[in-house]
Amino acid sequence: MENKIAIVTGSNKGIGFEIVKELCKRGVGVVYLTARDIQRGQKAVQELNREGYFPKFHQLEVNNKQSVKNFADYLKKNYNEIDILINNAGVINEDFYKTSYEDSKYIIDINYNGILLSEEYIYPIIKDNGRIINISSDCGHISNLKNKYWIERLTKDNLQRDDINDFLSWFLQSVKNNTIDYNDFVEDKILSYRISKIAVCALTRIQQKEIGKNISINSLHPGFVKTNMTKGCGNFTLDEAADTPVYLALDIEQSVKGKYFWFDKTEQDWTDPNLKLYCVFDTIENQLQGPK
Numbered sequence: 001m002e003n004k005i006a007i008v009t010g011s012n013k014g015i016g017f018e019i020v021k022e023l024c025k026r027g028v029g030v031v032y033l034t035a036r037d038i039q040r041g042q043k044a045v046q047e048l049n050r051e052g053y054f055p056k057f058h059q060l061e062v063n064n065k066q067s068v069k070n071f072a073d074y075l076k077k078n079y080n081e082i083d084i085l086i087n088n089a090g091v092i093n094e095d096f097y098k099t100s101y102e103d104s105k106y107i108i109d110i111n112y113n114g115i116l117l118s119e120e121y122i123y124p125i126i127k128d129n130g131r132i133i134n135i136s137s138d139c140g141h142i143s144n145l146k147n148k149y150w151i152e153r154l155t156k157d158n159l160q161r162d163d164i165n166d167f168l169s170w171f172l173q174s175v176k177n178n179t180i181d182y183n184d185f186v187e188d189k190i191l192s193y194r195i196s197k198i199a200v201c202a203l204t205r206i207q208q209k210e211i212g213k214n215i216s217i218n219s220l221h222p223g224f225v226k227t228n229m230t231k232g233c234g235n236f237t238l239d240e241a242a243d244t245p246v247y248l249a250l251d252i253e254q255s256v257k258g259k260y261f262w263f264d265k266t267e268q269d270w271t272d273p274n275l276k277l278y279c280v281f282d283t284i285e286n287q288l289q290g291p292k
């Protein structure tokens with residue numbers, strides 16, 4: 001464990017911060033807490049230092065090409081290769097009830113395109129037998145969709161990048177042109193977030209097929225967790241939420257590849273729309289509104 005090098009994106013707070021802490025606790029030799037904002041990142045490191053954990057820090061804005069490239073160059077120069085990358089950084093709809101074009105583009109840019117940049121610059125320095133974890137959501141399960149065409153296209157065995165690109169363009173165009181058909185989705189709340197996370201799960205399957213070097217790439221839903229993203233609502237604490245990502249990073253068999261995991265460490269079939277693993281917004285709404 002002490003020889004391993006791990007990176008967690010968007011880890012100045014929330015689930016990412018807790019994953020960094022758990023990796024330190026488990027004795028991973030070098031753990032990088034990264035943040036888009038240097039001050040927020042350094043403050044988070046200081047907080048962990050006070051608790052007796054000593055992660056390193058590097059600036060990383062996942063949707064900024066130069067920032068991702070700088071970090072990858074730095075890692076290559078200092079370590080040559082790394083073992084674990086947890087793509088955790090993410091954002092949700094500004095307004096949970098509204099789907100606007102600018103907000104949708106921003107969400108997709110960070111949640112999905114951010115992982116593409118990470119693939120371009122950081123994946124090439126991941127070691128043989130390394131591990132990548134893409135933090136998705138229950139919002140990312142295929143059962144969030146009701147549109148049969150997209151369900152079939154995204155779950156087919158020979159899924160291609162163009163299938164995901166077309167899916168995202170179809171969604172963004174319909175938002176832009178105000179032609180969105182809400183019957184295509186299981187619910188209309190936090191819709192762009194759902195689309196971005198569905199794309200992340202689909203991308204995980206493609207990346208796994210392409211990566212080679214016996215690297216594993218899995219995606220997961222960490223549970224409904226009390227963080228800034230959920231405005232403090234949730235059924236899980238941060239340390240409960242870090243459990244499955246850390247399990248996938250350190251404990252599961254290396255042979256488990258390209259799968260989708262639930263917060264209880266069970267593997268779920270991402271391609272089965274009948275599983276009804278979608279996010280039920282009522283759960284969030286009830287907690288947002290507080291006791292009646």
Ligand SMILES: NC(=O)c1ccc[n+]([C@@H]2O[C@H](COP(=O)([O-])OP(=O)(O)OC[C@H]3O[C@@H](n4cnc5c(N)ncnc54)[C@H](OP(=O)(O)O)[C@@H]3O)[C@@H](O)[C@H]2O)c1
Nearest residue numbers: 010012013014015061062088089090137224225227228229
């Ligand atoms: N909480 C839940 O119930 C839940 C459920 C399912 C999935 N998830 C997923 O879990 C992951 C972590 O979410 P969370 O609940 O911990 O949210 P959070 O508390 O809002 O933390 C999100 C983190 O991502 C960072 N981030 C956002 N955009 C970034 C960018 N462009 N570059 C680098 N870092 C960026 C944020 O940094 P700043 O402080 O600078 O904004 C923050 O550190 C996300 O992928 C989320 O979608 C969460």
